[in-house]
Amino acid sequence: MDTHVVIMAGGIGSRLWPASTPEMPKQFIDVLGVGKSLIQMTVDRFLRVSGIGNFWVVTSERYVDTVKEQLPDIPAEHILAEPEPRNTAPCIAYACRKIAMRHPDANVIVTPSDAVVADTEAFSSAMGKALAFTSSSASIVTVGIVPDRPETGYGYVCASGKESGKVVKVLAFKEKPDRKTAETYLSEGNYFWNAGIFVWNVKTIEEQLRMHAPGIYGVIDAMSPSFYTEKEKEVLSEHFKECEKVSIDYAVMEKSDDIYVISGEFGWSDLGSWSAVKDHMVTDADGNAVVGDRVVLSECRNCIVHASGPVAVEGLDGYVVAEKNGKMLVCRLSEEQRVKEFSGMLGQ
Amino acid sequence: MDTHVVIMAGGIGSRLWPASTPEMPKQFIDVLGVGKSLIQMTVDRFLRVSGIGNFWVVTSERYVDTVKEQLPDIPAEHILAEPEPRNTAPCIAYACRKIAMRHPDANVIVTPSDAVVADTEAFSSAMGKALAFTSSSASIVTVGIVPDRPETGYGYVCASGKESGKVVKVLAFKEKPDRKTAETYLSEGNYFWNAGIFVWNVKTIEEQLRMHAPGIYGVIDAMSPSFYTEKEKEVLSEHFKECEKVSIDYAVMEKSDDIYVISGEFGWSDLGSWSAVKDHMVTDADGNAVVGDRVVLSECRNCIVHASGPVAVEGLDGYVVAEKNGKMLVCRLSEEQRVKEFSGMLGQ
Secondary structure (H helix, E strand, O other): OOOOEEEEEOOOOOHHHHOOOOEEEEHHOOOOOOOOOOOHHHHHHHOOOOOOOEEEEEEHHHHHHHHHOOOOOOOHHEEEEOOOOOOOOHHHHHHHHHHHOOOOOOOOEEOOOOEOOOOHHHHHHHHHHHHHHHHHHOOOOEHHHHHHOOOOOEEEEEEEOOOOOOOEEEEEEEEEOHHHHHHHHHHOOEEEEEEHHHHHHHHHHHOOOOOOOOOHHHHHHHHHHHOOOOOHHHHHHHHHHHHHOOHHHHHHHHOOOOEEEEEEEEOEOOOOOHHHHOOOOOOOOOOOOOOOEEEEEEEEEOOEEEEEEOEEOOOOEEEEEEEEOEEEEEEEEHHHHHHHHHHHHHOO | EEEEEEEEEOOOOHOOOOOOOOOHHHHHHHHOOOOOOHHHHHHHHHOOOOOHEEEEEEEEHHHHHHHHHHHHOOOOHEEEEEEOOOOOOHHHHHHHHHHHHHHHHHHHHHEEEEEEEOHHHHHHHHHHHHHHHHHHHOOOOEEEEEOOOOOOOOOEEEEEEEEOOOOEEEEEEEOEEEEEEEEHHHHHHOEEEEEEEEEEHHHHHHHHHHHHHHHHHHHHHHHHHHHHOOOOOOOHHHHHHHHOOOOOHHHHHOOOEEEEEEEEEOOOOOOOHHHHHHHHOOOOOOOOEOOOOOEEOOOOEOOOOEEEOOEEEEEEEEEEEEEEOEEEEEEEHHHHHHHHHHHHHHHO
């Protein structure tokens, strides 16, 4: 089985400002203080299903050097630079065409670069099942996360069954719900968070794009004679922007009727907020999570402190305190949805 | 009248960490956000009583370049470098001997570099009276600050009268009192804070040092043939350490019986804590004082924020938030006496 892994790493992670900035976003930083960036952790997780020579990264031009530095074992020609962000559908269409040209029978996993998975055993097992399924059918398999709360920040996958660890048919993709709908989803039991992880045979996605996203497919088709030649960069820079700016969910998933899901808890998190980061860390007896070896805490509870330091924090309960390169945030965790607003006000 | 001003600028200002650090202490930074460092403000204040050519700065070797940079109009040979800090008596004895050698009739004001005075009119007037007094008598005049609280962090001057704006006899110098004693001082009305500002004729201080601090006087005497020669630095570096490490208060003031005080409120502060800095600043409608033009505050009250930024602070009441070069402090103002402890724990 010829398995390839495509890591999408173009995001700017503005909700973890100031640790994450457009200069060095979330996926490239050691968010959890474990000595590895999120994209390095992502690669480690998928090394159980594929060799490093079959990994691909799609990112923007400005992050190419960072990717090469952090992931020196990924072949340089597998690091693809989008001239500009056009959402996930063009990104995936480009990467999959590149793979298809050299590996026409490849099975492909597409994954974000900035999520974490605590239960890597269960996750790998699910990946194995999804790959086995897509290698013998023209179906798409997506990964569903069993929800533990009525989250309104994610899209959902409605499955034909509640059972975890098995590949089951998808009935519908659902966009981010309101609170009441999310509560219904949670109680129904057959609704899973859409983690943005997809598994397919490269032939399948090519066919699906041709059918459901003919515009994007046409642009990729027109550009593809330049792929793997010295003209690729120039052609891409001229024509990639002609691709419609649209997500793969909207362009393909919501339109195709041959989609399956494999669900599990996996201890998954997209670390989409400072609270989510804290929830994924070991805390001290007072409930504080600390990243940074030059941090002094005194009379603090339920805080997350993320700083290169030196930093002293006294007398806080339920706050995020983050610092990077002199940029600094102090905010109640209950108000953390405002982080993006604050960084915007500061021109960040 | 030949008036000279000696500014003592050797301190490291650890209570305003991280804005103030041993690399760039308090007196050299723009603590109040007014566009000038405290030592620059100190010079401005005394320009009413003397020309810049009569200013002297005593500091440690490591700050000499900073002094030259911030105060380019002070003659370079008036910037005196102590090889090591030996408290105020040796520092003053050295500077006054240098002055005496060239200006044997000089009237001298000695002042710290890191205090502020809001009422510069009243302060200048008091300085003028003190200088007039010392130019016609062999007395020392010190400046007393009318206390507005039972402060236990300062020494006190007990005067023979309560009247402000007049030169009156000092009955005794008192070391930092306990709370109860400080309350008594406050209610008595003839006790003033010792601001560490002294006025004397250079002949007077020489004579007082000879009588009350013969050890230090002897070391200075032995070194003085090298002063104003190329050997000064070498001699100083070899012998300055032989001076007893002692304050001018202990070495002279407490022993002499010919000391006077001129008192006033002056809006004086030694900015010895973040609260003191806040008290000296203009606050917004929510009681927040901000230094830094890239600071966003939201739902904050009674805070002082001192940062080069960009910094976002949300949901704090009664805190100091300070940042400099990636060093950071968040602390309740009610616990600010612990700042020195925190910076120590961080090896600062």
